[in-house]
C-alpha cells in the first residue's frame with residue numbers, strides 16, 4: 001500500500017450499524033421531545049432563559065448572556081440567586097421536606113437516610129459553623145473527604161455562604177492536596193479521620209496535616225469522625241465536626257448571590273503541567289446541570305431513584321450527585337465504597353435494594369463488570385432500571401451492548417454523555433425519548449449547544465470525516481476562567497482555533513452526521529501516514545468476546561513512525577494461550593479495521609493504570625512500550641498496577 005502524506009484528519013475505521021429506538025413508553029412520557037432541538041436552534045438564548053426559569057431567582061437577570069469580552073462569558077447578568085436554597089430550602093418550603101434526598105450506604109453496610117428537611121437542618125448548622133470560623137463570602141474552603149453525607153452538606157454550606165469550595169479526591173496524595181489548597185488560598189479544610197475503601201479504614205487526616213504544614217492561610221481543619229481511627233490533633237486549629245457543627249443553630253437564612261458569583265474551583269489533573277483550577281459560577285452552572293439532569297436522564301422526581309456511581313471529587317459527582325439531582329428534588333443513592341466490597345455484586349445488590357431506576361457510571365466500571373462475568377449481575381433483580389448512562393471515556397460499542405443487555409435487561413436506553421470538568425454539564429448526548437442510539441456514539445450536541453468537528457484549519461469536516469471537537473457558542477455552565485490565570489485560560493481553550501472552544505478531543509461525524517468521540521488528541525497515533533484513534537483500536541479489541549478491556553498506545557517505530565501497542569485484559573472465562581491468542585487478536589483487529597490498524601504487539605495484563613475517575617493513563621503505557629522509566633504516577637488509583645504490568649513484559653532486547 002502506498003504511503004499517504006500525514007494529515008491532521010482522523011481516519012474513520014470503525015463501522016457500526018446497530019441501532020436502538022427509544023422504548024415507546026419512555027418516549028411517550030419523556031420530559032423532553034424532538035421539539036427542543038428546533039426551539040433552541042430558533043433562539044438559543046431564549047431557550048436557556050426558559051431553562052433558567054426552573055430555578056428560584058431572588059432577582060431576575062437583565063441580560064441572558066454578556067459576550068462583550070470573549071472568551072470571558074457572563075450569563076444571566078443582573079440576576080441573583082442562592083444555589084443551596086435552590087437545592088434544599090425551596091423543596092422543603094414546597095412541602096417535600098420528608099422526601100429522601102439520599103439513600104446513603106457506607107461500605108461496611110451502615111446506612112443513613114437523608115431527607116430534604118434533614119439536609120436543610122444540617123446545611124444550616126454547617127453554614128453557621130463556617131461563619132463562626134470567620135468564613136466570608138468569597139473565601140475558599142477545601143474539602144478532602146470520603147463519600148459520606150457530610151461531603152454534600154459541606155459543599156452546600158459553602159454554596160449558601162458564597163464561599164467557593166474546592167473538593168479534592170480523597171485518594172490524592174498530600175502533595176496534590178497541598179498544591180490545590182495553596183493555589184486557591186483556602187482558609188479552611190474540611191476532612192474526616194478516614195473513610196472505608198476495599199474493606200478497610202483508610203486514613204485522610206494525616207495527609208491534611210502534612211499538606212498544610214507551614215501554610216499560614218489555613219486557619220482551621222474541621223474533621224468528621226467516620227472510622228473512629230486515631231488521629232493526630234493540633235489544638236486550636238483542629239475541630240471535630242460532631243462537636244463544633246452539631247452544636248450550631250439550624251437556622252440560617254440564605255442570602256442571594258450574583259449569578260456570576262464563584263461556586264467552586266475544581267482542579268483537573270493535568271498530566272505533566274500544574275493542575276488547572278477550573279472556575280464555575282452560580283446561575284448558568286445550575287441552569288445547565290439542572291436542565292440536563294431533567295432532559296437526558298428524563299428524571300421524574302416523584303418516582304425515580306437516581307444513582308451516579310462516581311466520586312464526588314470528580315466533576316461528575318459535583319454536577320450529578322449534588323447540584324443536578326438536588327436542584328430537581330430527586331432521590332439519589334450515594335455509596336461510599338468500591339464495587340467489589342465485600343463481593344463483586346455490591347452495585348447490583350444496591351440497585352435491587354433501593355430499586356434504582358437510573359444508573360450513571362463510567363465505561364471503566366462496565367468493562368470491569370464484563371471481566372467479572374454475566375453471572376454476577378444475573379443473580380440480582382435489576383428490573384427497576386429504566387435508563388442507563390455512561391461518562392468519562394468513549395464507551396466501546398461492545399461495552400455498550402453488554403451494559404444494555406446484562407444490566408438494562410435489553411430494555412433500557414443507554415445515554416453516552418460527553419462533557420468535561422470545563423463544560424460543567426452534559427454537552428453531547430442522546431435524548432432518551434428521542435434518539436435512536438448507536439452503540440459507541442455520543443450522537444448529537446444537546447439543544448442549546450453548538451458543537452462541531454473541524455479540521456486543522458478550523459473548518460467543519462463533512463459527514464464521514466474526522467478531526468477536532470470544538471464548541472462554537474458560549475454555553476451557560478462553561479468554565480469562566482482558570483483560577484488566577486486568565487491568560488492560561490485563553491491559551492489552553494481559545495487559541496487553537498479563532499473564536500472556537502478547543503476541547504482537546506478527537507471526534508468524527510458519521511454518514512448521518514452523528515458524533516463519535518475518539519479520545520484525547522494527544523493520544524492519536526500516526527501510523528504510516530494515517531492518524532488512527534486509540535479508541536477505535538481499543539473498541540475493535542473489546543469486540544472480541546475474549547477481551548474485557550484494552551488500552552492502546554503509539555510507540556515510536558523506525559518504519560511506520562509509530563506502531564500500535566495494545567495492553568489487553570481478558571474476560572473472566574477466557575484462557576490465555578499465549579502466542580495463539582495474541583495472533584488471534586491481531587488478526588481480529590486487522591479484520592475489523594483494516595491491516596493499517598493491526599497492533600505490532602499485544603500484551604495480556606491483569607490490570608490497567610487508571611485515574612480516580614477511571615480514565616486509562618496511556619502516557620504511562622507509552623513509557624512502558626518505549627522502555628522508558630515511568631513519568632508522574634501520583635494521580636493513579638493504584639500504583640502497584642504498573643509493577644504488575646512490567647512483570648508481564650517480554651525481556652527487553
Ligand code: 6R9
Nearest residue numbers: 391392393394416417418419420421505517
Ligand atoms: C465528565 C468528565 C473530560 C474528558 C473529555 C473526554 C473524556 C468524558 C466522554 C469522554 C468520550 C464520553 N470523556 N466523557 N469521551 N465519550 N461520553 O469526564 O470530565 O474528568 O474533565 O474529563 O473525558 O476526553 O475531554 P473530565
